Amino acid sequence: MRTIPINDRLAVAAQPAIAEIAGLKAAGFAAIINSRPDGESAEQPGNAAEAEAADDAGLGYAFVPVRPDEITEADVRAFQSAMAAADGKVLAHCASGMRALILHTIGEVLDGRMDRGDIAAFGARHGFDLSAAERWLTRHAAAVPRVRGFFDPRTFSIQYVVSDPETRRCAIIDPVLDYDEKSGSVGTMNADAILAYIAEEGLSVEWILDTHPHADHFSAASYLKGKTGAPIAIGERVTDVQAVWSDLYNMPGLASGGADWDRLFADGETFRIGSMEASVLFSPGHTLASVTYLVGDAAFVHDTLFMPDSGSARADFPGGSAQALWHSINRILALPPETRLFTGHDYQERGRHPRWESTVAAQRARNAHVAGIDEAAYTALRNDRDKTLPMPRLILSALQVNTRGGRLPEPEDNGRRYLKIPLDALEGARW
Numbered sequence: 163m164r165t166i167p168i169n170d171r172l173a174v175a176a177q178p179a180i181a182e183i184a185g186l187k188a189a190g191f192a193a194i195i196n197s198r199p200d201g202e203s204a205e206q207p208g209n210a211a212e213a214e215a216a217d218d219a220g221l222g223y224a225f226v227p228v229r230p231d232e233i234t235e236a237d238v239r240a241f242q243s244a245m246a247a248a249d250g251k252v253l254a255h256c257a258s259g260m261r262a263l264i265l266h267t268i269g270e271v272l273d274g275r276m277d278r279g280d281i282a283a284f285g286a287r288h289g290f291d292l293s294a295a296e297r298w299l300t301r302h303a304a305a306v307p308r309v310r311g312f313f314d315p316r317t318f319s320i321q322y323v324v325s326d327p328e329t330r331r332c333a334i335i336d337p338v339l340d341y342d343e344k345s346g347s348v349g350t351m352n353a354d355a356i357l358a359y360i361a362e363e364g365l366s367v368e369w370i371l372d373t374h375p376h377a378d379h380f381s382a383a384s385y386l387k388g389k390t391g392a393p394i395a396i397g398e399r400v401t402d403v404q405a406v407w408s409d410l411y412n413m414p415g416l417a418s419g420g421a422d423w424d425r426l427f428a429d430g431e432t433f434r435i436g437s438m439e440a441s442v443l444f445s446p447g448h449t450l451a452s453v454t455y456l457v458g459d460a461a462f463v464h465d466t467l468f469m470p471d472s473g474s475a476r477a478d479f480p481g482g483s484a485q486a487l488w489h490s491i492n493r494i495l496a497l498p499p500e501t502r503l504f505t506g507h508d509y510q511e512r513g514r515h516p517r518w519e520s521t522v523a524a525q526r527a528r529n530a531h532v533a534g535i536d537e538a539a540y541t542a543l544r545n546d547r548d549k550t551l552p553m554p555r556l557i558l559s560a561l562q563v564n565t566r567g568g569r570l571p572e573p574e575d576n577g578r579r580y581l582k583i584p585l586d587a588l589e590g591a592r593w
Contacts, residue, residue, distance in 0.1 A: 271299055
């Protein structure tokens, strides 16, 4: 196997055979980064086989698969994280080595260690045409809005800051309030990381937005409103979700008519983030109240579509509907093909790194649940799959917080807050 040294920490190569992996440690390598998606060719070993061979050889291993025309900043940062985690020299490969080198090069330019004007010569020295990296950087610099994702590994959630580069105004979308159900502890680590980024970038918060009342994590909307003074908002059909859960919890006060938010958005309603116009697309199915936020060429779709290799969100919560979700998904897929889609969860299919940005074109072509099937087939697939899924571990805790805009229950006379857990409320739920 021919390896191409890039620096004292990195070499790139074409696809290695499994037998060749066994000799990499003796050749001075400490880890492998596999940047090739499974299934590109019949002869490639695949992620599982490579991971096993690396483990047998005493090598570190990371799976950071990318397609040449769909690289995102999350992919670049995951490549950098895998490099940083390696205890020595890394061999990064794809089919030819080019994608691995593109990921490295983009990261070097973004972090100021390489000038864009040097990319062509750098690639030529190593035998690669890196014009794809130059094109990526051009698109990245021109992107409006700017989007930064924050992945929470405890809940597999992605939170977003979407900002206007002209005015430095921003919105926070789907922020997570940390909660440990074993100890009952509440924390603000995720939200504080978002605030630190906003301060570092010199941004001003104009909105705090939730796409729906979440069942798998607490919303940090109320906490962030207290820190920033920005209004909190959600779709107007949240009142329907409040009514459902008010009955389940036997808490009549939960049905507040949406009074816990500063604004309830209707389908098609518009608002502004700095100089950018944003609009609301009603997207029910996962919940009765789900909405998509459209900002420039970006759509924040949360629990509708996941990444193409992961399919779509479940539709079996109270008020959910697989048929409604199908129509919501197709409304999103009717957007222009280049529209950037930002999902709300990523469960790291086949052990790959967290990813959260795709496009309408990629979803139309390859979504595991949607591409090439009709409404009846999708509805049957979604309903059958949902029957196999246990409820999210935080659903009964989270909904009494998130149907109140992220406000925790009021302290009782001893100064403590308490969550109320209804027993046998979710009939037929899988254990």
